[in-house]
Amino acid sequence: MSNGFEPKILYILCSWCGTGGAETASAHGLRYPENVRIYRVNCTGSLPAVHVLRALVEGADGVAVSGCHPGDCHFETGNYHARRRVANLKTILNTLDLGDDRLWFRFVAHGEGRRFVDTATEFSDHIAELGPNPLTARRDT
């Protein structure tokens, strides 16, 4: 952890493959960083962009979204819409230079416990390098 900064990460997982990955990870005894908080949604397709924004403005240093691989979605097209929604949000944050690299999107299958833990760790380190999110400390947002 660079200079003791402990990033607050919000990891949004769909309740079919996302949290499935987390369960498989715990079944294999793998551990992901403690500063990653998991937030379960029924499907990443049902994730309103405003919730991600609220997290980034009110305290999260980074938000990651993980759902089923294309084709596996329990609701068939949820992950496709989630991909577009996150891409749209990243473009907005990039255009306004509000740190679009604090928002990641990655597919995690039910069985990929390893990949889930790696993503959480990789993202946590990535945000640690980036440092605290300048938006969260401002009181004029």
Added chain:
Amino acid sequence: MNGATVAAPEGVQQAITELLKRGLDEKVFGAVLVPARVPAGDSFAWLLVRDSAVLDEAQPLPPVMSVQGARAIYRFARRGVTGKVAAVLRPCEVRATVELAKLKQVEIDGLVLISMDCPGAVPLKAYVDDPQQGDADFEKLLNGDQTPARDICKVCHLFSRPASDLHFATLGSDNGQASIVAGSDQGRAVLKKLGIAEESSLDAWERAVAERQEQRQQARAEAQATLRQKIAGPDKLLETLSQCINCHVCRSVCPICYCRQCYFESQAVLMPPENILARARRKGGMRLPTDTLLFHVGRMSHMSLSCVSCGACEDACPSSIPVAQLFSLVGDATQKQFDYVAGRSVTEPLPTITYKEDELPDLVAPYVETYSGREAAS
């Protein structure tokens, strides 16, 4: 490309009014939605007209955009119209109507959309304070001098040929005639009913439009580049939004924001006092009314893909924040990502309801085989 030509001795306004009158009298359409000057003379309002005598006072191309045309149509045609209704709209108003139709908020088949090459509009507040000066400014706009136009109109590259049924091709034509381009079968049917033949060539007009479009795209890129310097980054963006008082006028005048009750005014953003105090304590203080940044960026996430950069929000902002330029900058970026243009065509699906199986490859962060960075470090 071919188009029809009609006599327009006193200019385009008169030609459009003439067409509307004949349409009403010959029952081609049942009613007409057209702007007209309000009795006090300091602004314009949309009128639904059935009696063609009233059209003499109407002004199809007003100097100022008071109520956005698509918003008037939304309030009017949300549950269909009885009989055919012709609406005279600026290109951005046509594009917003097309977006609303795709958002299932307007039943477009009952409408005959008539548009014209847009010379730009005069800022609303300036016009309301001094209508005479506003009219003089608009004359300059009609003669091609862009200076008094709104900032957003100065960089508008979609000022011509929207997806309307009939389009008055006026750019560069001042020989007492006006040409009409039919944009759809319905448009052609209307011209046929009115006995207006489409034989004259419009190549000169097409070249003029293409040339001005080139200039405008150039100006738009420069303006957006300088704007991005001014507002990008937390400090600069919140400096720009520091005047915002959360009155949400930009949302209520926006044609694309059709929600009856906006998320940012609903119970979802209401918090008990304990949470508000906790939020304030975390940062040492909290601006009220709160959620200013969340409202603007959240609204962008909701509607920037359909933003037609009509400038209604900036006209209405009491704190003179460059809202329209901000939203057009973001709208252009998000629409480019899905190579979509808001309001280009009724059949082009909204980016939010379609997808491709294998798109946006660079969005998913590249996955290394196993990431052992953490264990290696600790």
Added chain:
Amino acid sequence: MSAAFVPNIVGFFCNWCSYTAADLAGVSRSHYEPTVRIIRVMCSSRVDPHMVVTAFLGGADGVLLAGCHPGDCHYVTGNYRTRRRFALLQSMFETLGLDTQRLKLSWIGASEGNRVGQVVTDLTEAVKQLGPNPAREAMFL
């Protein structure tokens, strides 16, 4: 001119007293000029003042609010509230320079069949003096 002008009056009649009185007027064949369009409401206090404004701006030449005499209200206090609202509405119309004579509040008991005719005729005459409501043809309302 006034001979040709037939006023168009909107009447909000409370179901218990005034509407019954209007029925009684019909049954007892008492004649009065057919200028009032009666809208039955459960109580005169059901009429929100903005409905009177909407009727007035919609083109009604006169608006009549009829209810039970104070003390007879089926809901005990309905007409007391209507009285205060009407007083407020009258002062509003006066301050705004609109014709307050086009508005009328009358308590009509269930047994007062002939009072219905008198009240309607009284308002009709007053409105005839004032002429048609200009809001009827105004385009920019």
Added chain:
Amino acid sequence: MSDALTISKPPDEALRAFLAFLLQEKKAAAVLTLDRIGKDAAPAYSLITDAKELESAAPLLPIMPANAGKLLAEITELGPSPEPIAAVLKPCELRALVELKKLNQANLDNLLLISFTCGGVFPLAIRNNGGINETLPAYRDALAKGEVADGIRPTCRACEHFVPYNADLTVALVGGPGSSGTSTFLINSSRGAEALEGFEGERTEAKLESDAIDALRAKRADEATKLYTESETAAPGLDGLISIFGRCLSCRACSTVCPICYCELCYFDSVTEDPAPNKYEAQLRHRKATRVPPGTIAFHLGRMTHMVISCVGCGMCSDVCPVSIPVATLFSMVGKSADKVFSYVPGKDLDEELPLKKYEVDELSHLGEERIES
């Protein structure tokens, strides 16, 4: 005579020090005050919990970016504040808060209400060109002499309730020391006295009413009659209303910022008022043309019937109107005459029930009982 505390600092500094004192002594968990957050950022209200953040606070700045009464109502909408909050409110904001309390939209428990004798507020547009700093000295001197400061909003020029009611503490600005150097806090309640306990300043006896206040009250009264009789909004009639509201965009900004308009979804935006096609057909039968969106004036007069009895004349609606319609002048004029009917002052008395929620059996007997001899 009420007891007071005199502090040897100008009002702005004294109040800033007092707010910091409240936070440090844990007498208040948070403080609501006007605040200039960014380097030359526009002033806005802030809920401050850390005393260090108070340097940028400017509690007595004559500007109203939002109605603080409405802000406190929104904070306490879901329940009373668990910890004490001190708030610096203008008299009209305080009256709006009291009116909202009576409308069950706000909860005053745990709130320390600090107000001041108000010299009026500049229009919001003054912020856009940063013009507020130059006008302050002239503004404060006019206050000291009890004159109507120029440049303030029309509704403020005509406001006769510039002395706060229901305030725990009142800072005497009108007729106060102006820019000399001392300021007086008048104590109106036990909560106010308890909050002042231990704050440096010497206890004195002071009288709020002074001849400067009487002078200003008289001047404001003639400004009011002038405003309500000479401006275009005086008894406009139907044609006058059409010319005033002709340029209205139906954008509802006035009802959004109005403290008294608290409805979650305004009736005039609800499905009931949604114009169906046959509504237009009906209109076109007796009108040559009808306006789209319809019901522009019906909205304003309708909103007026709903809230004008509680209108505190805070002037926010005129400030935010995109086409500068004098909404506040019109509404405060009608509000004043409506209040006369029930001799009611909105927001003045916490225990007086709202006029339309009570009745007297034998009042207004001239209405409805006209005897018609057949």
